[in-house]
Amino acid sequence: MTGTTATPGPRADMVRNRRLLLQAATEAFAEHGTEASMGEIAQRAGLAKGTVFRHFASKEDLLAAIMLQLLDRLIGTAERLVEADDAATALREFMTDGVEALATDRAFCEVIGRPSLEHSGVRDAIGRLCDAAEALAARAREEGTVRADITGTDIVLLLGGIHQTAAPLLTAQPQAWRRYLELALDGLRTTGAGTLPHRPPRHLHLTDLPGDA
Amino acid sequence: MTGTTATPGPRADMVRNRRLLLQAATEAFAEHGTEASMGEIAQRAGLAKGTVFRHFASKEDLLAAIMLQLLDRLIGTAERLVEADDAATALREFMTDGVEALATDRAFCEVIGRPSLEHSGVRDAIGRLCDAAEALAARAREEGTVRADITGTDIVLLLGGIHQTAAPLLTAQPQAWRRYLELALDGLRTTGAGTLPHRPPRHLHLTDLPGDA
Amino acid sequence: MTGTTATPGPRADMVRNRRLLLQAATEAFAEHGTEASMGEIAQRAGLAKGTVFRHFASKEDLLAAIMLQLLDRLIGTAERLVEADDAATALREFMTDGVEALATDRAFCEVIGRPSLEHSGVRDAIGRLCDAAEALAARAREEGTVRADITGTDIVLLLGGIHQTAAPLLTAQPQAWRRYLELALDGLRTTGAGTLPHRPPRHLHLTDLPGDA
Amino acid sequence: MTGTTATPGPRADMVRNRRLLLQAATEAFAEHGTEASMGEIAQRAGLAKGTVFRHFASKEDLLAAIMLQLLDRLIGTAERLVEADDAATALREFMTDGVEALATDRAFCEVIGRPSLEHSGVRDAIGRLCDAAEALAARAREEGTVRADITGTDIVLLLGGIHQTAAPLLTAQPQAWRRYLELALDGLRTTGAGTLPHRPPRHLHLTDLPGDA
DNA sequence: GATGAATGAGTTTTCATTCAT
């Protein structure tokens, strides 16, 4: 009758340590980018270096895990919002969530901004994020509240861009990204001005056709 | 008789070395970002490492010098364009020039995106760049071709943001930034939609008032 | 009623685990030499690392146990062969068995080749091996099929030497040691050429008299 | 008129350091085998770790350099002895030199005894050593002072084997290898006993035909 | 003033061993 609290194992501490580690890594990567050292992360978590490597076999793996966390949360948000009545509002909420998440994470920009992290899980997740965003974008295009040639990948790319715009102000004005999000949304809504230059992007990190006029 | 061509001695070599060094550093930082190593730069310049440190006391200093070069070029562009007849076109040309510069320089991006480079010269130059951009923005606001609450600092921040938006596509589609520049310009032109949220930024890297509504 | 099958409890498991462990360690050390890791051994045995350390307090101890196994087997062979009719054939069989054992065990080689393993049990066993080999050698000397100044320790030392001679060919030609065993046996048989230089060895790992003429 | 001592450069110290380093590495590898650490070598040489890596880009490179030193000296010895009048004596002198060299070097056995060091220079040198030894062996075969089926590679392999035979006695009786060298020479001289089993080896580390009956 | 050798702190990673559960 002691219910589900029967797990007596030595896992309690491990789970706690893993949480501390993920927390520490999230903070360290967010603060210092991908250059955050494993040593610093261990220290932040109050663990020995060896323990970090027991949980994640390499720095790449740890970084990938943190990035996947972020990506999965965003994908979830997108998938939930596809069900919303108002596609324009849904798109705005998705982007708000995305930029806000990015605003706390310096490593994310580096990872999304460069094909530096060669991790299939992350690449796949980025692909899924683009797909989920495309679903949102499609509905908004149908509604006519967004330009006809805006893709989900455009939306995902803009998350990083909007964050980057406000990044230099981040310390002094942590909310400044809201300003540039609004600006971007206005740009996306500009339906009368014809198509944008350059072909719409389909995916990230997938070496597209080499031609690029 | 101490004419300008009288001293062909040591000074001439130093000038030449400095030029080689700046050239090499510009290329290395553009290519590899701030992580470019002093060793690689020395090699590219055909100089010894000691010589590099004679010209610039630290990597920070060298990086700052390179960034100043770029900033000064951009400031010059802005100041020249203030004289143009059509403020909207001038603004577009300034931003085109700026984003293109960023697209070819990984280090500039890193530096402008973060207050990581604590160098007063660079801070001042960014301030001057904002001022010059503000002159362009002011004329465009007067013309009514840009929202009333857009500042020069907004413009400068957008350079980094637009670049970042296209950065993941950079290898496959080096010109993709043109797409997002157009999107941003459309956002800037949206004059009927009222003011943007968040107070307009005045400067970069200057710890603003702590309050941030 | 405390018959031999009465305690199936904890003791039975320990015996089984010890067997698994020795098996795994034997394979791992044979394959990778003394550098085989405790982790790999534990995994091979299907046991946890802690269990390995419960059975053997250190890697040295485990290695010593494995080496003792091998040494005991060799000692047994020698003691059995002392009873043989033909001393020359007995000596050849002993050496064949010994070199073949070495050829399949990297660790044995490393350990017998150096006094690196400071373990009294192993030292003693090597002593006993030398004694058993001496019994074989004595009979062969009496028969006149071996030089008069060849000792059992010579024979034991030659096991390692013959193996080492063929070791570089081991992968490509796993049987090459037979060639060098024959060569050594011919050398041992050379009875007309007088005594060998250097005093005959009495024991291994026992710091002999410092003088060495 | 100061003659050839005109080199004023900063090289004097570097040459001295390199000598110290090679000395230290030679000793460390000889003493502890290939597992000697770069840190220990640096310390032995009185240098910082970075300096060691400036001279040799990796541990493999340093180890290869030390091994090449040894190999080149031996090759030189063999080439000199080919000119001698008495082939049997020449062969004995070559083997004496070789075993004596090995007796001081624990790493050499590991390198020769396993294809662990993947360094083309070392592989080539071993090949040249076998060739030089083959020249000596050929003359001895012609003289009839050595079995008809003994190759230079046999001779090179025996160097390691003879050393290994005496290795366990090394501390207590540093000259014991002379005993086993003599034994091996007697084996090589045994001309009346027919051919040895197993095909004669041609080269080291060259994966021979897979068949090995 | 130029050179490039030396430095040493810092990085990622491995592994025998200990210890809480």
Add this chain to the structure above:
DNA sequence: GATGAATGAAAACTCATTCAT
């Protein structure tokens, strides 16, 4: 007794910076 998580002392290697020549 068994488990496997935690530890921490190495190890190889990098790089900005200093300094003797």
